[in-house]
Amino acid sequence: MPACRFHACRMGIGRIGKPQVPRPAIPPIDVLHSPDRSTTERILEETIMYLNRFSAFAAIVFFASTPALAETVNVSGVGHGSSTAVAMPASESLIVVHVTSSYDRFDTEDADNPFASATGPCFGAILVDKGVVSGEGLCHYTDANDDVAVIKWMANGMSAEGRTLGDWMVLGGTGRWASITGGGAFDAGGEGDDYTNIINGKVTMN
Incomplete structure (x- = not known):
């Protein structure tokens, strides 16, 4: 411009x-x-x-x-107590054995093992039919917290030493046992107060 x-x-x-x-x-x-x-x-x-x-x-x-995280615990150990076995033969090849045991302590290396303070009775029956072993029963344990555990055991064999072999599982109970699940195997035997039960297995603390 x-x-x-x-x-x-x-x-x-x-x-x-x-x-x-x-x-x-x-x-x-x-x-x-x-x-x-x-x-x-x-x-x-x-x-x-x-x-x-x-x-x-x-x-x-x-x-x-x-939810709280579940914890799996190894419960391997040895239960100590006493046992009785009463054989009731039906024939030479068919025998029913009424068994009872009572545990006063449980040895374990894991302090978190819920069986560490468990004591109490077990009872049931074993059937020997032509050499084949079967049977089952229950255990009623009480721990240091006065919580009750109900355990089922199932016999399925016998060792060369005459010890009963089988499996076990937690059915439930009170306190922490109400939510514990799991099981394992057992190897039980011995006379009188020398009775021991070698336990292997794992449980989950839900």
Whole structure:
């Protein structure tokens, strides 16, 4: 655009004769849209407080809804006590044996073994049919916390030394035994007070 050489230019009139009205100064955008400092700090503090409360609430809900992790424990050991066996033959090849035992201690290397303090009786019957061994029974144990455990045993064989072989499983009980599951194998035998029961297996503390 050529330079203005007329008096009209100095009066604010352009080349086409219209007055050029000065535009009002527009404040910067950050001034128009930003609250004052005190308001900003208040909003920030309230936001942080809300997030902290939400995080704490979420943590409480998470831990409350997360079940405790199950723990598997090796329960291998040796039970000591006394035993009686009464044979009731039906024939030379068919014999029923009424068995009872009572445990007064259980030796184990694992302090977390729930059988470590268990004591009490077991009872049941064994059938010997043409040399094949079968049978089952129950045990009623009480531990140091006065919690009761009910154990099922199932005979399925006999060793060369005349010891009864079989399997066992936890059926339930009171206290922690109400949620314990698992089982294993046993090897039981001995006369009178020399009776021992060698236990192998694992249980899960749910």
